[in-house]
Amino acid sequence: MAISTNFWIWIAALLTLAIYSFLYKDNPFYKFAEYLLVGISIGYGISIYWHNTIITKVYNPLVYDKNFLVLIPLLLGLLMFSRFFKNVSYLSRIPIAFVVGAGTGLSVPSSFEFLFKQIYATMPLKLDIGSLIIVVGVISTLVYFFFSLEHKGFVGKVSKVGITFIMVAFGAAFGYTIMARVSLFIGRIQFLLSDWLGIIK
Amino acid sequence: MKFINFINNLDKRWIYLILALCIIIPFLFPVGFPMKTTPPVKSIYDFIEDSIPEGGVVLIGADYDPSTMAELHPMAKVVAAHALSNNLRVLFVTLYPQGAGMAQDVIDNVLREWNKSNPDNPKELGKDITLLAYVPGVSAVVLKMGEDILQTFNEDGYGNKLSELEVMKGIKNYNNINLMVELAGSSVVLTWLIYANGRYGLKMGIGTTAVSAAEYYSYLQSKQAIGMLGGLKGAAEYEHLLDEKKVYGGRKDASIGMDAQSSAHIFFIILIILGNIAYFVKKRKEGK
Numbered sequence: 001m002a003i004s005t006n007f008w009i010w011i012a013a014l015l016t017l018a019i020y021s022f023l024y025k026d027n028p029f030y031k032f033a034e035y036l037l038v039g040i041s042i043g044y045g046i047s048i049y050w051h052n053t054i055i056t057k058v059y060n061p062l063v064y065d066k067n068f069l070v071l072i073p074l075l076l077g078l079l080m081f082s083r084f085f086k087n088v089s090y091l092s093r094i095p096i097a098f099v100v101g102a103g104t105g106l107s108v109p110s111s112f113e114f115l116f117k118q119i120y121a122t123m124p125l126k127l128d129i130g131s132l133i134i135v136v137g138v139i140s141t142l143v144y145f146f147f148s149l150e151h152k153g154f155v156g157k158v159s160k161v162g163i164t165f166i167m168v169a170f171g172a173a174f175g176y177t178i179m180a181r182v183s184l185f186i187g188r189i190q191f192l193l194s195d196w197l198g199i200i201k
Numbered sequence: 202m203k204f205i206n207f208i209n210n211l212d213k214r215w216i217y218l219i220l221a222l223c224i225i226i227p228f229l230f231p232v233g234f235p236m237k238t239t240p241p242v243k244s245i246y247d248f249i250e251d252s253i254p255e256g257g258v259v260l261i262g263a264d265y266d267p268s269t270m271a272e273l274h275p276m277a278k279v280v281a282a283h284a285l286s287n288n289l290r291v292l293f294v295t296l297y298p299q300g301a302g303m304a305q306d307v308i309d310n311v312l313r314e315w316n317k318s319n320p321d322n323p324k325e326l327g328k329d330i331t332l333l334a335y336v337p338g339v340s341a342v343v344l345k346m347g348e349d350i351l352q353t354f355n356e357d358g359y360g361n362k363l364s365e366l367e368v369m370k371g372i373k374n375y376n377n378i379n380l381m382v383e384l385a386g387s388s389v390v391l392t393w394l395i396y397a398n399g400r401y402g403l404k405m406g407i408g409t410t411a412v413s414a415a416e417y418y419s420y421l422q423s424k425q426a427i428g429m430l431g432g433l434k435g436a437a438e439y440e441h442l443l444d445e446k447k448v449y450g451g452r453k454d455a456s457i458g459m460d461a462q463s464s465a466h467i468f469f470i471i472l473i474i475l476g477n478i479a480y481f482v483k484k485r486k487e488g489k
Contacts, residue, residue, distance in 0.1 A: 023217045041266075041299070048298040052335045056355060106340065107395070114395045114425075121423030134422070172415045176432065180272065180411035182224070182465040183433035186458040187271020189224050200228050201452070 002198040013196040016188050137165040202486075208479040216472070223468045227460035234463045236456075241421055242438040244428035245406040248380055249283050257379040258372060259284040260292045262393060263307065263332075264385035266299035269410050273384045275436035275455035276408040277307040279443055280382050285315055285324050286448040289379070290368050293332040293358075296342060296389055301335045301358050308332060314451035328367045332358035340392050347375050347401040375403040380427075386410035390417065394425050408435065433458055 004010065018033035058074055061067040076098060082091040122138050124131035143155060144162030151159045193199045249259065261280060265273045277293075284291045293304035308330055316323045324330060333354045336342050345353040350372055351363050363369050371377060381403050383393045390407055397403040404427060407417050411432025420426045430436055436455035443449060444456075 024214060044302075045298045048301060048335055049337065053337055056334065057336070103340070106344065110395045110399050114391075114399045117399070117423050117425055118419060121419070169415065173412075176411040176413075176415050178469055179432050179434065179462065179466070182462055182469075183411060183458070184269070184271045185220075186224055186433065186461050186465075187274075187454075189221075189228065189461070190271075190454065190458055193225070193228050200457070 004196050004198065009195050013192055016192060020188075136161065141165050202482075205479045205482045208475055209483060220465060220468060223464045224461040227464050228457070231457070232460045232464075234460055236437060236441055236459060238438045238442060239435075241429040241431070242435050243442070245280075245380075245382065245430065246283065246428075246439060246442045248404075248406070248427055249280070249287060249289070253284075253287065253289055253379040255288045256290065258290045258292060258377060260294060260378045260381040261304075262381065262383035262385065262389075263293050263295045263300040263304035264297050264383065264387065264389045265303060266297060267303075269386035270303060272410045272433050272436065273386065273408060274303065274307065275433065275453075276382075276384050276430050276439065277304070278311055278451060278454070279436060279439045280384075280408070280430075281307060281311045281330065282315060282449040282451060283439070283443050283446075285311065285329060286443070286446060291330040292368065292372075292378075293330075294346075295332070295335050296339050296392070298335055298337075301332065304332045305358060311451065315449060318450035319448065326359070327357070327361060331361075331366060331368050333363070334358050339389065340396055343392055343396040344400070347397065347403075350374055375401040378403060380404050380406060382406040382408055382430075384408040386413055394420060398425055406430075433462060 004013075015033045015036070018029040021027055022030040058070055061070045062074075076095040079091045079095050082088045122134055124135055140158050140162035142162070144151075144159040144166065146155075146159075149155050190200075194201065253259070259280070261277060263273075263277055281291050281293075293308065295301050295304055308326065312324055312326060312330065333350070334356045335358070336354055338345075342353060351369065354363055357363055357366060375397060381393065381397065383390050383405060386409060390409060390413070393403075393405060398405045405425070406428045407420065407426045408430040409417055409432075411434070414429065414431030414435075417426070417429055417431075421429055430439055433455050437453075437459050440453045440456045444453065
């Protein structure tokens with residue numbers, strides 16, 4: 001057993017304990033750790049954006065490569081700040097329109113292609129129990145979400161099958177969620193027992 | 202009835218304490234529950250093992266932050282180590298600012314452990330592995346990579362010019378990438394599937410948190426992804442497969458947590474059964 005002598009591991013361990021202290025009850029240690037996380041995340045994000053966007057994508061091409069085309073996206077980006085000034089705030093619509101237009105244009109064809117692949121995968125290429133379950137599951141679930149017809153008679157029966165499939169999906173998702181949350185806790189315990197306290201390898 | 206009332210009124214802090222014990226005790230006294238490798242994990246392993254020629258390129262997407270690190274970090278380490286063991290080149294890419302720190306930590310760790318276990322076949326940063334610098338834009342970045350990777354990033358995550366790095370030799374776009382394994386706990390996986398796989402035909406594997414795993418099974422069925430590592434269990438299965446090769450001596454972060462995971466699951470199953478019994482007994486009693 002060798003307790004860590006690394007200052008930063010001690011900081012990480014104490015912050016982990018401060019966060020978990022909330023499980024007993026809310027307290028100042030938890031609040032401190034929570035605010036610290038928010039502050040550091042934002043600070044880290046800003047520093048990365050500054051270096052990897054402003055310096056690498058704007059300053060360097062403009063100053064060293066004399067690439068003046070960079071001024072166009074720079075101007076569009078700066079127009080976003082017009083929102084802070086009431087009399088010219090309408091100018092921010094220009095970059096927003098550009099982003100929405102370009103984004104939609106790029107995503108619509110690809111998204112359809114993506115969806116078609118999913119539909120194709122639903123079609124039974126061979127007759128087996130797995131394919132049957134997929135077809136029945138997809139159709140009955142879609143019927144459950146079809147609200148233009150009252151869920152009575154045949155439609156009602158099919159939608160009941162649909163809700164059964166939905167419940168099975170929820171059950172699987174819930175089981176996986178428990179697994180995920182436990183994994184996160186395991187990660188922290190592993191850090192405390194191994195990296196901090198040195199009890200396990 | 203006394204027991205049912207006890208269950209209904211139990212302070213949840215007792216449950217937290219028992220759960221903590223269920224997780225801590227197996228670390229101190231490992232049981233070694235058996236583990237079976239599932240086909241989605243095996244297919245990613247087999248693809249890297251058998252279908253990529255020496256010198257090929259594996260792109261690993263580190264699109265996660267410390268909140269999901271416990272599940273995704275072991276995946277990143279083990280996939281990178283496996284690629285290095287087959288003398289493949291490894292490129293990390295991230296669409297999240299925090300992902301850069303995650304990827305750098307994985308690279309440091311894997312290189313250190315690899316060089317310790319294989320002094321006769323050392324691997325180098327910039328020659329065998331690197332991180333592409335974070336560039337904002339998400340889908341725009343994924344699309345531009347399909348045209349020209351060097352122009353998209355200019356630099357690696359350590360400030361070196363990409364065009365001068367040996368690891369980038371002969372890499373222009375997705376045509377020169379043999380496999381991408383996207384590690385994320387969010388919908389950014391879909392961005393890669395829609396644009397990189399859908400538009401450019403990039404072969405993809407998914408590594409995701411257990412929360413998202415159920416959602417992504419449909420992409421295996423449609424063959425949009427060749428395989429999937431789901432949660433810590435997926436990472437543990439991959440570690441188990443790589444362990445059989447006996448080429449990498451790094452810590453098996455996921456495998457050593459599997460006993461704790463199993464005991465926590467047993468505890469949850471007991472809780473669900475007890476909770477349901479208490480609910481139905483109470484309901485029946487109130488109905489009378």
